[in-house]
Amino acid sequence: MTSPDLPVKRQKTYKWHLGALILIAAVAATYTFRPNDLPEARHQSDKVSMLQGRVVGVMDGDTLDLIDTDEHTIRVRLSYVDAPEFTQPYGPLARQNLARLVIGKQVMVRVHGKDKFDRLLGEVSHNGQDVSETQLQQGLAWHYLYYARKEQSAGQFERYQQLEQTARQHNVGLWRDPKAEAPWDFRRQVHG
Template sequence: MPASTALLCLVVAIHDGDTLSARCGAPGAWRQERVRIAVVDAPESRQAFGQRARQNLARLCFRQQARLYRLGHDSYGRTLAHVRCQGQDVATAQLRAGLAWVYAPQAKQHPRLVALQRQARANGQGLWAQKRPLAPWDYRRQYLRP
């Protein structure tokens, strides 16, 4: 987790297994941010385990206080951040449950998370119960982009 200052927010919506909306800032002066959880990529909503990934994220974070450690913005303008809800790192929780992949381009920088993914796969957790799980980036390339 980065040493940067945490931004305290209230999670007001869960979009999918790796994206949420949160109200951040002081009462009466808050702003809503769409947040992409850093380092992981969860199945797409219509993909196998997409709804389970969303439900797990909702169980962890919906209507909960979240600590965001901002890293910047992604190509869609969402805040990219490490997120903690109920004292848990959300990326770690999604990987441990077998409901996300470590985002391939960042895998070398996060060997601990890669090890969690490997363990979930070995245990047949979540999406790893499938014979041939399809990574979200491959799913998007095959089914969502022309």
């Protein structure tokens, strides 16, 4: 769209602006923002949203897949707890228990953000019951203090602490083993 009537300097400026607009339009066309898109940060409380879906898979004792109302499959990591890795003692039992609690069921997720593996981080509940609390109660997860101290509400923090302490005192689940290794220590040894 250059014209022999336009000075050369204006033609170059026009081409530059046109090129920039085309580039911006191309970038905008490849990215569609949806309200459920979340930041790449851990637990940003000012960006909390709710998600509903049916659980279709359980990876381990603290990670599940669900299909949301838009038929998207979404991986969710339970906030504030850390279950044994699948290859650790009690790992398969933690996975089996989480599956018993949620597989095939409708759940609500209070989403806080995403982790470094692009999983949504959230508090998962079924029929009003926090499944992380159940995992703690049954001695199949640790209260993940590294994140909980910074981000969890005071009331929920105390409740999770109490559930873990009670399970420890009664030797429930993994607490039967006096040498139970925390998953974060296990991962550090395996991955360095």
